[in-house]
Amino acid sequence: MITVAIPNSPVFSPSSSIYCKSSPESCSPAPAFKFQLQNPVKVSDDGRPGSCSTNPTLSKRKRPAKLAIPVASVCFSGKPPVAAVEDRWKxxxxxxxxxxxxxxxxxxxxxxxxxxxxxxxxxxxxxxxxxxxxxxxxxxxxxxxxxxxxxxxxxxxxxxxxxxxxxxxxxxxxxxxxxxxxxxxxxxxxxxxxxxxxxxxxxxxxxxxxxxxxxxxxxxxxxxDHRPSRQDEKLRIESLGGYVDSSRGVSRVLGSLAVSRGIGDRSLKQWVTAEPExxxxxxxxxxxxxxxxxxxxxxxxxxxxxxxxxxxxxxxxxxxxxxxxxxxxxxxxxxxxxxxxxxxxxxxxxxxx
Structure with a gap:
C-alpha cells in the first residue's frame, strides 16, 4: 500500500514608560522630573507672606539626553517578538x-x-x-x-x-x-x-x-454541492428547527456557515450533518x-x-x-x-x- 498525505530585539513598552535599549531585563524607569523651592517663603503669624532674603526660584534641571527609541521592533507585552512559523501547506x-x-x-x-x-x-x-x-x-x-x-x-x-x-x-x-x-x-x-x-x-x-x-x-x-441555498437542504435544515439566512448574497446556516454538510462544526451539528451523498x-x-x-x-x-x-x-x-x-x-x-x-x-x- 502506498499512502500520501502531504505537506533579542530592542523593545519599547509605552505602558510602563520604560525604554529598553537591549532587553526587557535591563530596562529601568526613566527618572522623574522634580521641582524644588530653593528658598522657602516666610509666613507671618497672621498668615500673610513675610519677607524673605531672596525671591523664590525653581532650580533648573539639566535636560536629559535624547533617547533613541527603536522603531523596527515594538513589543507591548514585554517579550521579544515570536518568529512566524512557515506553513508547509502554502x-x-x-x-x-x-x-x-x-x-x-x-x-x-x-x-x-x-x-x-x-x-x-x-x-x-x-x-x-x-x-x-x-x-x-x-x-x-x-x-x-x-x-x-x-x-x-x-x-x-x-x-x-x-x-x-x-x-x-x-x-x-x-x-x-x-x-x-x-x-x-x-x-x-x-x-x-x-x-x-x-x-x-x-x-x-x-x-x-x-x-x-x-x-x-x-x-x-x-x-x-451541499449549500444552504439548495432547496432540499434548506427544507431539511428548517425541518430541524433551523433557518437559512443570506449575508452578502450568500446563503448561510443560521446566518453563519455557507455549507450545509460536513464533518465537525460542533455548534451547528444539529443542522450540519456529516452524512454524505x-x-x-x-x-x-x-x-x-x-x-x-x-x-x-x-x-x-x-x-x-x-x-x-x-x-x-x-x-x-x-x-x-x-x-x-x-x-x-x-x-x-x-x-x-x-x-x-x-x-x-x-x-x-x-x-x-
Missing part, C-alpha cells in the same frame, strides 16, 4: 502513481485544505482511495479527516462487504465526525472521496467539494480522468472549462503532465479573483481500469 505539488495534486493557499492566515491518496489499496494494484478536504474555522478538522476517514470507511467495508458499500461509506463518515467532535476542536471540513474497486468508481461528498469526470471530453459531475458508476470506455477539487476552483471555473483545460495534459500518448493541469486550473481561478484556498486532484482512470 503550496504543494505531487505527481503520484495514477494521480496528481496541486494545492495553494489563498488569502487566509493558514492553508486549510488537505488531501489523501492511497493506491494499491489492500495490496490490489487496481484499487485506490482518494480524498480532498476543505477545512473552515481552521485546519484541525481537515487534518483529522485526512488521517482517519479512509481507515474508518475501509473498516466498515470489511464489516458490511461490497454489497453495502454506500452504507459502509456513510458509516465511515459518521464515525469520523463523532471521533472529531470528541477532540473538542473548533471548525469543520467539507469532504470528497473516491474509491476505485473492481472497475467501479464510488464518489461521495459532504459539503461543496466537487468531482467531475471526463467522458470522451465531456464534463459529467458526479456530486452535488454517494454515487456508484461503472467505468467504461471513454472514462478518461476525474477532477476532484475544493470550491476554491469551482467558484470561478465551470465543470466543462476545467475538463477542457486539463484534457490536453491528461489524454494522449506522450509527455502527459497532469500536475501541470492541476496547477493551471488553480492559477485560472486565482486570475478570476478567487482568494480562497484551492486544491485540485486529477485521477487518471485508465491506470485503475
Amino acid at each position: 503550496e504543494v505539488a505531487v505527481e503520484g502513481d495514477g494521480y496528481s495534486v496541486y494545492c495553494k493557499k489563498g488569502k487566509r492566515e493558514a492553508m486549510e485544505d488537505r488531501f489523501k491518496a492511497v493506491v494499491q489499496l489492500n495490496g490490489h494494484h487496481k484499487q485506490a482511495f482518494f480524498g480532498v478536504y476543505d477545512g473552515h474555522g481552521g485546519s484541525k478538522a481537515a487534518e483529522f479527516v485526512a488521517e482517519n476517514l479512509d481507515k474508518n470507511i475501509l473498516n466498515e467495508l470489511e464489516i458490511m462487504g461490497e454489497i453495502n458499500i454506500i452504507e459502509a461509506i456513510k458509516q465511515g463518515y459518521m464515525n469520523t465526525d463523532s471521533q472529531f467532535l470528541k477532540q473538542e476542536h473548533r471548525g469543520g471540513s467539507c469532504c470528497l472521496t473516491a474509491i476505485i474497486r473492481d472497475n467501479n468508481l464510488v464518489v461521495s461528498n459532504a459539503g461543496d467539494c466537487r468531482a467531475v469526470v471526463s467522458i470522451g471530453g465531456t464534463a459529467t459531475p458526479l456530486t452535488n 454517494s454515487k456508484v458508476v461503472k467505468m467504461e470506455a471513454g472514462y478518461e480522468f476525474l477532477i476532484m477539487a475544493s470550491d476554491g476552483l469551482w467558484d470561478k471555473v465551470s465543470n466543462q472549462e476545467a475538463i477542457d483545460l486539463a484534457r490536453p495534459f491528461c489524454v494522449g500518448d506522450n509527455n502527459l503532465e497532469p500536475v501541470s493541469a492541476c496547477k493551471k486550473l488553480v492559477e485560472l481561478s486565482a486570475s478570476r479573483g478567487s482568494v480562497d484556498d484551492a486544491s485540485v486532484m486529477i485521477v487518471q482512470l485508465g491506470r485503475f481500469c
Whole structure:
C-alpha cells in the first residue's frame, strides 16, 4: 500500500514608560522630573507672606539626553517578538502513481485544505482511495479527516462487504465526525472521496467539494454541492428547527456557515450533518480522468472549462503532465479573483481500469 498525505530585539513598552535599549531585563524607569523651592517663603503669624532674603526660584534641571527609541521592533507585552512559523501547506505539488495534486493557499492566515491518496489499496494494484478536504474555522478538522476517514470507511467495508458499500461509506463518515467532535476542536471540513474497486468508481461528498469526470471530453459531475441555498437542504435544515439566512448574497446556516454538510462544526451539528451523498458508476470506455477539487476552483471555473483545460495534459500518448493541469486550473481561478484556498486532484482512470 502506498499512502500520501502531504505537506533579542530592542523593545519599547509605552505602558510602563520604560525604554529598553537591549532587553526587557535591563530596562529601568526613566527618572522623574522634580521641582524644588530653593528658598522657602516666610509666613507671618497672621498668615500673610513675610519677607524673605531672596525671591523664590525653581532650580533648573539639566535636560536629559535624547533617547533613541527603536522603531523596527515594538513589543507591548514585554517579550521579544515570536518568529512566524512557515506553513508547509502554502503550496504543494505531487505527481503520484495514477494521480496528481496541486494545492495553494489563498488569502487566509493558514492553508486549510488537505488531501489523501492511497493506491494499491489492500495490496490490489487496481484499487485506490482518494480524498480532498476543505477545512473552515481552521485546519484541525481537515487534518483529522485526512488521517482517519479512509481507515474508518475501509473498516466498515470489511464489516458490511461490497454489497453495502454506500452504507459502509456513510458509516465511515459518521464515525469520523463523532471521533472529531470528541477532540473538542473548533471548525469543520467539507469532504470528497473516491474509491476505485473492481472497475467501479464510488464518489461521495459532504459539503461543496466537487468531482467531475471526463467522458470522451465531456464534463459529467458526479456530486452535488451541499449549500444552504439548495432547496432540499434548506427544507431539511428548517425541518430541524433551523433557518437559512443570506449575508452578502450568500446563503448561510443560521446566518453563519455557507455549507450545509460536513464533518465537525460542533455548534451547528444539529443542522450540519456529516452524512454524505454517494454515487456508484461503472467505468467504461471513454472514462478518461476525474477532477476532484475544493470550491476554491469551482467558484470561478465551470465543470466543462476545467475538463477542457486539463484534457490536453491528461489524454494522449506522450509527455502527459497532469500536475501541470492541476496547477493551471488553480492559477485560472486565482486570475478570476478567487482568494480562497484551492486544491485540485486529477485521477487518471485508465491506470485503475
